[in-house]
Amino acid sequence: MDKRLERILPRVQKPARYTGGEYNQIIKDKQKVDLRVAFCFPDTYEIGMSNLGMSILYHTMNSLPYVWCERVFAPWGDMYEEMKKAELPLYALESGDSLDQFDVLAFSIGYEMAYTTVLDMIDQAGLPLRSAERTALLPLVFAGGSAAVNAEPMADFLDLFVIGEGEEMNNDLLALLHTAKTEGWDKPEFLRRAAQIGGVYVPSLYDIAYHPDGTVASITPRDGAPERVTKRIVVDLDSAPYPVNPVVPSTEVVHDRVNLELFRGCVRGCRFCQAGYIYRPIRAKKPETLVKQGIEALKNTGHEDVTLLSLSTSDYRPLPALCDGLLDYCESRSIGLSLPSLRADNFSMEIMEKLQKVRKSGLTFAVEGGSQRLRDAINKNVTEGDLLHTCAIAFAGGWNSVKLYYMLGLPTETDEDIVGIADMAGRILHCWRENAKNKNRGVKITVSTSCFIPKPHSPFQWEPQITREEYLRRVNLLRASINSRSVVYNWHDADTSVVEAVLSRGDRRLGPVLEEVWKNGGRLEAWSDYFRFDRWMNALDKFGLTAAFYAERERSVEEVLPWDMIDVGVRKAHLVKERERCYSSTLSPDCRHQCSACGALRLMEGGKCDG
């Protein structure tokens, strides 16, 4: 171990997250590999080690014999300060080698608020921030993850982006880089060729022109780069790689458990939800595959919990069979099975009872809108009747805590809708009084609101965000409407939402803003400990930009959007249609009832959408 590191570790919180050496880590002989990949997660170890995508891609990249892929996480503030003081550069956990010994820095970006941490990690690797200033072929610095569907604010800093699912695409890219390194190509040649790989977006091969008002005038590809980069997907999830031997952290992380992914995509089409559109088409795994992989992973890790992951667990058709298969193994071994993302509308007694056998947790419902009209407008297909029915079963079954999540500021929301949230909480309280078996224990109903953020590639991508002041007015209206002590109201601050709204629909002109925020100490800004609203506003100001331009402005459907070169499968015309249906509060049937021909199916040659 590096002497400097050894002296720092006794002084920092939770040192085990900085040492590596965990069970199932992948160690290779660095003399015998041709490409060393630093897989960088721009957040802490505890968050990154809970991320299934990170775990899958760590294994797929390491499946290439000529590649050794190691993990790198962002140090927490105390460690960061100590590393600066000791002049200890950022290092990878497996080998402990500093990042200057790597051929590739690959970032996984799931959230816009991680952008400044990406810059910070590039800097801690001792590299210039901007792609144009890194003239050599190696190290290649690229990124993927759900934030890459609008990569424009980060376009100056990364050599390329991978759009969509990385299982196959990353390895295609690494194979090309392997050839490039062996044959001694220069960076421009490599980037030109990489742009021909499906799903690879090379921002430097696209010229962006702006209108005087700041909107995008045109996007022009050069050197044979495709006009639109189409998202890559994995067609058959049953045969797709799944790590049954994931790294087992030696210290507590956020999700200490085996994660099983039921399916990708979502049949629901909630109009505010980016994930519901960018992960289409719907592809499910067979329950047999999941049971087999789940048991194997439990054996290989020794975890005491297994969780079923998807955007909407209740929409997994063979859910009862899957639960039976897993519970057969789990119950006798005291292994907990948890099912997040259940819907209120088809939450069955059967599933609930199955879970009760192992462990009982609180009920959480994402209701999103306070009235049926608003829920129809956003296509959140939950009725109050379903919700009350589900709660009645749950209260009768002994549950006594319910969490309800809403967004304020959704398109078409009125004050009546906001007061409706308080009314609904009141009716759930009434439902508890009528159904609870043991009233002595009391009930806790928690209402939480956050500020709606319009996201690219969703039907609301053209919508304005409400201002901070307006959000606070709506929060106060709701506070005043809640008058029971059993109902607790929590609201998220709108400050982060504003910055997130700017970044998620931002363009390349935000590059200097990100750099400025980083220069002024911005990193790990997904954490309220480190987030500073003023730092962002000052940086925007410095470059003559405003948050309002990006966040609060309604965009015309004719406007060229900064992310128009990215094709996630769903056609723009479908998004336009869905947005129009919002204004007439018209529900769209879910994919199971009627295919909307959204366009995502064309991503899947010969495949069948499970919608």
Place this chain on the structure above:
Amino acid sequence: MDKLRLRFEKTGRAVWISHLDLMHTMQRAFSRAGYALKYSEGFNPHPQISIALPLSVGVGSYCELMDFRLNGDTALAALPARLTAVMPEGIRVTDCYEQVNKFALLKYLEIRGSFEYDERPAGEMAEELTRFFAQPEIVIEKKTKRGLGQSDIKPAIREIAFEAGEGEVLLHAVISAQEPTLNPALLPDALRQLKPALAPDFAKFTRIENYLENMQVFR
């Protein structure tokens, strides 16, 4: 099966795993190796494992002891290798046997340490350290549950010797493990308080062996 005892090493990168995390790591390792730990009865069942004298984070050991119970019988001879195969780097199980002595009888710890000096000559320091720890009493300020207190650490040091190495002074000592407990970190702390000129730039420790009151090896 009755109370079993595991002897294991915790060295290298594993020294940074905290006591609580180690308990969890052990639990998972048993599960990976296919051993069913016996759980407590009751509302929130947990495996019945206990580790003697929890190590401070950063301290290594060649002589950790952990008591546990298993459901059903097993061949104890095979257990160390099977467990070691599923451990994180730095944890190696060296023995497994039925418990003989209660942990309360563990009296002394043999430790080795390294006091690193970046600027000062190790030879000179080794002599000075020997002289310092030969004093009849070494009274330091120590944080206790009731706030700051005065404490003489000398009676807890049974043997201590220093030897000059390369940029470091090697320490070899036998200290009291229980009643009173001497945390080895108090040795450089004493220097910082009473003779800063001798305080090392960095100190680290490793446990070597456990002893009974009569200096027989504690098993």
